[in-house]
Amino acid sequence: MNDVLEQLKRGVRRFQTEVYPEQAEVFAQAASERQRPHTLFITCADSRIDPNAITSTGPGEVFVTRNIGNMVPPYGEMLGGVSAVIEFAVSALKVQHIVVCGHTQCGAMQALLAPGSTDAMPTVKSWLTNAHAALSVTESLRKRDGAQALDILTQQNVLLQLQHLKTHPSVAGAMALGELTLSGWVYNIGTGEILIAEDGEAAFAPV
Numbered sequence: 001m002n003d004v005l006e007q008l009k010r011g012v013r014r015f016q017t018e019v020y021p022e023q024a025e026v027f028a029q030a031a032s033e034r035q036r037p038h039t040l041f042i043t044c045a046d047s048r049i050d051p052n053a054i055t056s057t058g059p060g061e062v063f064v065t066r067n068i069g070n071m072v073p074p075y076g077e078m079l080g081g082v083s084a085v086i087e088f089a090v091s092a093l094k095v096q097h098i099v100v101c102g103h104t105q106c107g108a109m110q111a112l113l114a115p116g117s118t119d120a121m122p123t124v125k126s127w128l129t130n131a132h133a134a135l136s137v138t139e140s141l142r143k144r145d146g147a148q149a150l151d152i153l154t155q156q157n158v159l160l161q162l163q164h165l166k167t168h169p170s171v172a173g174a175m176a177l178g179e180l181t182l183s184g185w186v187y188n189i190g191t192g193e194i195l196i197a198e199d200g201e202a203a204f205a206p207v
């Protein structure tokens with residue numbers, strides 16, 4: 001007996017009998033045409049984040065990719081899932097906006113601040129190097145301002161990943177034509193508040 005699988009199956013049945021019928025038209029419409037999402041949403045794999053819920057979006061609107069720490073390796077350094085998703089979303093789906101969304105209480109950010117904590121997870125440790133420049137900025141700002149390291153790092157990581165995004169040829173090309181914009185978000189899981197740094201600005205402001 002697999003209790004977790006049974007729990008998931010109960011959820012599927014509830015979706016099929018209660019949720020789907022209520023939105024049957026929306027799903028039928030989404031299935032009848034090619035997807036045309038307006039946004040690529042890059043966020044953390046953290047199970048407490050629901051991209052559709054926090055943006056009040058439905059099927060077909062947001063193309064989502066998630067990984068530990070909502071990171072975007074600079075182009076050419078780690079060709080893989082994230083780079084392929086970005087290229088496909090921009091070049092084939094023609095998304096008009098890319099969001100990099102970090103969040104409070106992020107385990108990846110906490111691990112960056114406690115380097116020994118990932119010693120037994122070499123793959124995670126290696127992945128986190130994508131945020132090392134943000135860690136360096138955080139250490140400098142903390143000495144200067146005395147603010148909470150975790151809060152600074154969460155914001156600085158989002159800003160760094162926006163910079164990395166611009167190293168991807170598909171992104172740089174679409175931005176040059178004015179067809180694509182970027183923003184960096186920090187979602188507060190405990191309060192629902194979302195801070196946004198619009199493209200070109202390093203300051204986060206509440207929505």
Ligand SMILES: [Zn+2]
Binds near residue numbers: 046106
């Ligand atoms: Zn996280």
